[in-house]
Amino acid sequence: MKKIVVVGGGHAAAQFCASVLESGQAVQMALVTEEGYLPYQRPPLSKTFIKDENPQPAWLRPGSFYADNGIVVHVNTRVTAINPGAHEVTLYSGDRFSYDTLVLATGTRARMLPLLDGDFSNVFTLRNMADAQGLREQIGPAQNVLVFGGGFIGLELAATAAGLGKQVTVLEAADRLLGRSVSSEVSDYLLATHRANGIAIELGCRADRLEVADGIVKGAWVGERFFAADVVVVGIGAEPNVELAQDAGLSCDNGIVVNEFMQTSHPDIYAIGDCTAFPSASLGRRIRLESVQNANDQARCAARSIQGDPVPYTALPWFWSDQGGTRIQIAGVPDTHHERALRGNPADGKFSVLYFDGNRLTCAESVNCPADHLASRRLISGEVPLDRTKALDPTVALKTLDQA
Numbered sequence: 181m182k183k184i185v186v187v188g189g190g191h192a193a194a195q196f197c198a199s200v201l202e203s204g205q206a207v208q209m210a211l212v213t214e215e216g217y218l219p220y221q222r223p224p225l226s227k228t229f230i231k232d233e234n235p236q237p238a239w240l241r242p243g244s245f246y247a248d249n250g251i252v253v254h255v256n257t258r259v260t261a262i263n264p265g266a267h268e269v270t271l272y273s274g275d276r277f278s279y280d281t282l283v284l285a286t287g288t289r290a291r292m293l294p295l296l297d298g299d300f301s302n303v304f305t306l307r308n309m310a311d312a313q314g315l316r317e318q319i320g321p322a323q324n325v326l327v328f329g330g331g332f333i334g335l336e337l338a339a340t341a342a343g344l345g346k347q348v349t350v351l352e353a354a355d356r357l358l359g360r361s362v363s364s365e366v367s368d369y370l371l372a373t374h375r376a377n378g379i380a381i382e383l384g385c386r387a388d389r390l391e392v393a394d395g396i397v398k399g400a401w402v403g404e405r406f407f408a409a410d411v412v413v414v415g416i417g418a419e420p421n422v423e424l425a426q427d428a429g430l431s432c433d434n435g436i437v438v439n440e441f442m443q444t445s446h447p448d449i450y451a452i453g454d455c456t457a458f459p460s461a462s463l464g465r466r467i468r469l470e471s472v473q474n475a476n477d478q479a480r481c482a483a484r485s486i487q488g489d490p491v492p493y494t495a496l497p498w499f500w501s502d503q504g505g506t507r508i509q510i511a512g513v514p515d516t517h518h519e520r521a522l523r524g525n526p527a528d529g530k531f532s533v534l535y536f537d538g539n540r541l542t543c544a545e546s547v548n549c550p551a552d553h554l555a556s557r558r559l560i561s562g563e564v565p566l567d568r569t570k571a572l573d574p575t576v577a578l579k580t581l582d583q584a
């Protein structure tokens with residue numbers, strides 16, 4: 181029976197196991213994760229997990245799923261080396277597991293600001309349940325929450341903390357929020373909305389020194405301005421976990437390089453999820469994405485490839501972010517070369533920014549417009565030619581435009 185070892189215990193790993201089982205082929209599977217838990221949902225960590233009274237991990241699959249299907253899960257176990265020639269992985273304990281096919285689902289790790297990279301008991305990044313538990317405990321009694329970084333995780337956390345009545349300040353080095361991820365229309369809307377909800381946001385702002393007492397960061401200075409902190413959260417992006425692959429001689433370039441079937445530069449090793457740099461069918465270049473959709477769809481793709489039924493990865497990227505009462509949903513990947521236009525009015529609290537290449541929709545950023553998001557996913561995937569005037573008229577439902 182074919183032996184598959186999966187390294188990592190996140191969204192991609194769990195979906196991969198489920199997709200292999202769906203095919204009905206007999207395989208032996210082992211999942212190795214350095215975390216102390218079965219795979220769980222990561223998105224709630226910056227949202228409900230911090231504010232709910234008694235939060236529980238949202239398991240991606242119940243424990244019985246692994247037990248009943250003969251999937252051996254090794255928690256608290258880190259894979260430290262791969263020997264592709266011998267088809268073997270080595271664990272931190274020194275034990276070795278052999279495989280016929282290896283799947284790397286190692287995800288990313290949070291970046292740290294050099295200024296805050298010390299032994300401070302009130303400084304957090306937010307990547308896993310252990311981070312979220314520590315943060316939760318300190319946010320409870322805190323008054324001032326200082327967030328470095330106006331990206332998705334920083335803003336979600338800021339909105340959650342503000343909802344708990346905390347005095348929240350976000351320091352963002354760039355001149356707008358989410359500058360690498362969304363249009364300026366969405367950035368501007370979020371800036372106004374978060375400020376209206378009491379979050380202080382400073383743009384173009386880099387802290388140059390800290391105030392520290394007894395290993396606790398009391399605040400940060402930006403020139404002559406001081407920003408007080410009881411808790412500090414650093415949300416400045418993530419790095420792919422590629423070292424295992426790199427040390428094994430696999431090709432890596434801002435991610436573990438895979439082809440359209442999720443196969444790495446070694447034929448018996450696949451990689452899926454946040455850790456991969458993959459060829460984007462729509463953009464015609466290699467990209468890396470960090471989203472639940474991408475992790476799940478790449479997992480499905482790898483499962484098919486490994487079972488001899490390969491189909492190239494062409495799934496449309498989509499993403500969501502909940503920031504207090506605001507839901508942002510993105511279909512496709514924004515391309516700054518494409519023309520963009522507003523559908524609806526930000527002043528109404530709901531709108532979409534549509535990107536066009538000629539008469540084709542290529543991306544849609546929707547704010548509090550779930551219907552636009554769902555319709556956009558179909559219009560983009562179907563490459564439906566659109567009448568732009570109708571597409572930009574918020575009184576015309578987008579979903580009616582593929583029925584012409």
Ligand code: FAD
Nearest residue numbers: 188189190191192214222223259286287453454470471472
């Ligand atoms: P991960 O889920 O990161 O899993 C990787 C796993 O591999 C980890 O458990 C890691 O510890 C383990 N690992 C790494 N190296 C080793 C090793 N050598 N040995 C053993 N185990 C190892 N996406 C959305 O689409 N919408 C959202 O709203 C959203 N919110 C988010 C909020 C937060 C706080 C975070 C952190 C992420 C959020 N994301 C969101 C992103 C989403 O969670 C990721 O895209 C998704 O988790 C990627 O899945 P993955 O399996 O590739 O990696």
